[in-house]
Amino acid sequence: MERNIRVRELDSRPMEQREIELVERKGIGHPDTLCDGVAESVMRALSQEYLDRFGSVLHHNTDEAQLVAGRSNPEFGGGEVIEPIYILIVGRATKEFQGEYVPTDSLALKAAREYIRDSLHNVDMETDVVVDVKIGEGSTDLKDVFELDDGEAPNANDTSFGVGYAPFSDTERTVYEIERGIYDDLRERNPAVGEDVKVMGKREGDTLDLTVAVASVSEHVDDVDGYVSLMDDVEEYVYGVAEEHTDCDVDVYLNTADDREEGSLYLTETGTSAEMGDDGSVGRGNRANGLITPGREMSLEAASGKNPFNHIGKIYNILAHDLAEDVAAEIEEVDEVGIKLLSQIGSPIDQPQVAAVNLHAEDGITSDIEYEAESIVDDGLEDVTSVTERIIRGDVSTF
Amino acid sequence: MERNIRVRELDSRPMEQREIELVERKGIGHPDTLCDGVAESVMRALSQEYLDRFGSVLHHNTDEAQLVAGRSNPEFGGGEVIEPIYILIVGRATKEFQGEYVPTDSLALKAAREYIRDSLHNVDMETDVVVDVKIGEGSTDLKDVFELDDGEAPNANDTSFGVGYAPFSDTERTVYEIERGIYDDLRERNPAVGEDVKVMGKREGDTLDLTVAVASVSEHVDDVDGYVSLMDDVEEYVYGVAEEHTDCDVDVYLNTADDREEGSLYLTETGTSAEMGDDGSVGRGNRANGLITPGREMSLEAASGKNPFNHIGKIYNILAHDLAEDVAAEIEEVDEVGIKLLSQIGSPIDQPQVAAVNLHAEDGITSDIEYEAESIVDDGLEDVTSVTERIIRGDVSTF
């Protein structure tokens, strides 16, 4: 069956040409992102377990982790967590299938604890975090069973949609890479750098203001001087990353809530503000491409934790993003492309109601461009089940 | 101090001129919206209590309610809720001030229970819902105390932003009014109509597809025929509302997940799917204007439950929406306007970093238009504290 793919001109001015641009990224250690990560790791654990047991993925959605902040008393050289962070895993899963029980709650508990332990260097799972589980019984109809191998696209679970775009603007790239660099690079080299990082970029014309918050880890900060020196390093690092990705004039505002005179600093025990007052939940932070971009088309879907085989809000957001990247990469003339995929409940997910491809090319959309874009999207939809596989393998990030 | 207000041309094609438009509204009884409502009612109760006791609003944010779905066994003529819905109120509040305890948890409990009882006609608070509370101690610095009367704008709690636009497109208006009509009008006349309503509008050119889900209340539905007849009424009602608000060709798809042959219908005990498998949380549904509009600029901020006096993500989203409505209403030439307000942490909230006003006028932006728009926005910012008052009085909806 032919797919309803429509290639049109962008509805908006390309991002680089707009005067004001706002972009945000909440880092891995931000309470909302932690919840996304927990939800997604629980989903992966369950999917894999279903595959191992039954050769197919059964119905589940674990997209509602709730984090209740703890209380801490950070001090230079090391203070303490007073009340543990509380994380409640919420969702639905198939707990019994073909007469066999699946230990969904135990698996979820383990996956969540592992995820938190792996993501935060300075958290002590014996004292700092309580993980609790409320996963309801979901039912798996025979028609819901998804077998990876048979290559047939499952039916959409809802009438919903996904959106994506490409490429990142310079501002977006800058914001994204700053957090990634701090987490993957700077933090590995400097144990005083925490995982709770928040980057907000505001570009006005050629000026980019970067408001950055980075938690420090008190055990590795001896005193105010140590803190100041640490933040100098972070600032320098941020300027360095920015320089690589943007030609704008950059101003960095780091930990603006600090009041160094009063000794009010962003000091934590665990590297995350979840320890002292910041609650979190799934789907309130980064979109599937890792950013919050109010000037772009965005879905409000919380992709993290949703099942990877027929949940449209998850699959189409990931796929739209991937297809946009492919279009932008493979068609030289395309400066910017946005893709919207709209499902029809009950129809195979490789047959969206509409795949709307909006793009901008300097010299207009030629029939070649149109044909190429259509082909890329068509192939991508044909191969939609590979998204499922990649999600389960953990090759796709949803935050 | 002069405010940084910038009036420019829209970055996007006006919505009515775009070929594809997607709009969604989750009704009052949707699990996510229930959480928004609980969070906001708890916030109002606390704000009012602080005012009554101290003449000022103290620090709090109760924006993280988590709903864990129950389990039910709906039957024609009335079945039963088997496992209650569980709602956890999460947040921070000032529990002690000037030596006086504030019963924040008890107030929150009461406000949440009242809200659920008022919002859902068919819920029995003695059997169907458990409301639990985990509100942490937040601290109120003297500088954080907000006195309504003194007219001075408080300082922003964060570097964040709000966005708004006006007017609603026909599609948006249609989607919005359908849910409002079903809840406020149809439901009052027909007790079989539940509160969990979801409306998704997809306009392609001049064709508007409305995918509508409406829960029925089993006690008032005798059998399949009763259900079919009820849904016929709902469908007729939806067509009626649509006709008032759009000139598109309208197709309504009602409860598409039903399988009438197999007796799989959207039957509930309480009027909400929260009773049987749909979890919910704050900030995952409607934006402050009541809609989810991926084609518009959107903030991901969960406005509901945030404190009403210095939480930028709440105040600026509401204000941007209001100002956009004022500009669209008062300046005849303006077809569409989008407003972005960006705060500076620590600066008074009536002095945003930038207020970006993007608008479209058939014949271009004249200096008169520019001046008028600036004035409206300037006045609105000057009067920002009135937003706080209106939030506390419950005159502003955040969902």
Next chain:
Amino acid sequence: MERNIRVRELDSRPMEQREIELVERKGIGHPDTLCDGVAESVMRALSQEYLDRFGSVLHHNTDEAQLVAGRSNPEFGGGEVIEPIYILIVGRATKEFQGEYVPTDSLALKAAREYIRDSLHNVDMETDVVVDVKIGEGSTDLKDVFELDDGEAPNANDTSFGVGYAPFSDTERTVYEIERGIYDDLRERNPAVGEDVKVMGKREGDTLDLTVAVASVSEHVDDVDGYVSLMDDVEEYVYGVAEEHTDCDVDVYLNTADDREEGSLYLTETGTSAEMGDDGSVGRGNRANGLITPGREMSLEAASGKNPFNHIGKIYNILAHDLAEDVAAEIEEVDEVGIKLLSQIGSPIDQPQVAAVNLHAEDGITSDIEYEAESIVDDGLEDVTSVTERIIRGDVSTF
């Protein structure tokens, strides 16, 4: 089959002849007793529901309610509950039988809320108490189904025992009646009297010291004078009850933890100390006869909340108490009697391993006495299922 009933002389000196006697009763509003009451009311609700649906009682045990104290700020004339009391209903129940779901959790929630509301005049269920439920799925084998009508005794669920004795000593009677009087009589006449009452009696020879704690309800106490006057009334009342039931010299010590100089008084909002720091759980208070009597044989079984048809720890404790009362009442010569019933797991509960009847008669145990005692116990065991009926009807108290 003949029953193994053994009548022997008491192993202990009759209580009235001992020099030291300690007796305690925790009143209805004491946190532990509240939990007993919640557990028992949940059990009754479930039993009745099973009977109504299936004509038989299915497997369940709801004997583990846990109460976590709230926090309050009592003030003369009325203060407030700051943090609600949290009650977690814990247990096992049959949630599905013969293809039908039983709304065990919703029923439990309702029964518990009703019980608390009925037991405490001054509690506001909208603000002062959170009731939560964690009832696990228990399985009902066919052999476990208990039909009231068929008259056949079910098999014991365990090798366990029950103990009882009669009559109450004067001290026991006094302690018991003081609490009963304060709750049923004085409290009805004086709204300032709370439900949390604790009575400890210590008799040394002919001197009975009564240490009594009685919560006052702040709304109905205007000031210190009001409190003093209230406590004078309570004290007078206690002396009055004591006079009726004992010939000892009585000394009453009322609210000994008060420090009137420092204004430290036993003032509460709700009538129970559960509002401000006293946690509670099932089975830590009164035995099935309503008392704690370290000098008597006691079972540690938490009778409250256990299923009423084959749970030995419940049924045998109640039955042993009843049979002892019958023996003491019907056989004139018997001054005191203690009964122990020991079950054999898997054997019918009307066939205990042994029914040990130890009694004291002024002139020794004649064969007539022995025969009469045996007959009473034999008849009681024959009719054991009537205990089940009485439990379900609420005619038997377990605390």
Next chain:
Amino acid sequence: MERNIRVRELDSRPMEQREIELVERKGIGHPDTLCDGVAESVMRALSQEYLDRFGSVLHHNTDEAQLVAGRSNPEFGGGEVIEPIYILIVGRATKEFQGEYVPTDSLALKAAREYIRDSLHNVDMETDVVVDVKIGEGSTDLKDVFELDDGEAPNANDTSFGVGYAPFSDTERTVYEIERGIYDDLRERNPAVGEDVKVMGKREGDTLDLTVAVASVSEHVDDVDGYVSLMDDVEEYVYGVAEEHTDCDVDVYLNTADDREEGSLYLTETGTSAEMGDDGSVGRGNRANGLITPGREMSLEAASGKNPFNHIGKIYNILAHDLAEDVAAEIEEVDEVGIKLLSQIGSPIDQPQVAAVNLHAEDGITSDIEYEAESIVDDGLEDVTSVTERIIRGDVSTF
């Protein structure tokens, strides 16, 4: 001040002379005992922390742990835990003192997790158990601060009592040693032996029936034959221990709920029935001497988790037991002794209202015996604070 110590003849026939005797012990892995252990380990952690920080023990009581059973699917060779066991730590503690925060909740979490891990060889803390904390703020008045060194006895927190006796009867010794042997000896040699052991002894005249339940660990049991062989070993072991401690004719009934024909065996994953339906809470199992002895004087006090410096229900139960052991050991003529200690709220705990010493000596109580018994009890009360030290060091078991 002279102490009110009264030495009298026993009120009961010495236990060895009674015809029927019932004794029970719930092993370390029984859900109730697990809760006792958690409560006590949390208490020790807090006491030690207070000592380390302030040189004195501050007010706390953590005596209300609640265990909600999990769900498991045990299979020969290893099955799985499906739903984790949930343990809620409940209590009060001083969270702030002299301006310093004490991380009570984090400490409690750690202590509880360590205790469970140490007590159960086969539990996986990452998947099998959720530990949660609800510890309320308790206040420490200056008068409540207990300094170990100053040697002064603190005041009693309540009018309450403790009871103890010595020596163990042969039946008691047998029951006690069977569980101790299985846990400390047999389990170390045979990994298939679980920690959830329950021993009930019923002596009628010279016949001792031992009803023993011992969980097996499925990973180390290959099949029914393996199970049968394991239970043969356990049975032999039990007979062996019994032989050492009693001259009665012994009959052992092992795992009487098993139905080997139907394959219904006492198979577990973790070694405890808490994994599959048996809830637990503090104070429902063994008394401070490690036994449940309905024929003895017993206190219902839940000693575990209570603060070790002024909680009478804890200290007097432990002390009464110790003093009884001393009297029985040091005064050759004494066959049996029972001790009751009754406090006076607000009075120093080394000055009980009465210390009642009831004992039996073959040839009556001589003045020498009386004098010696008084001296032992007097010295013990003088040295009451050493009980506190021993509790904190973990040298005293309360279960």
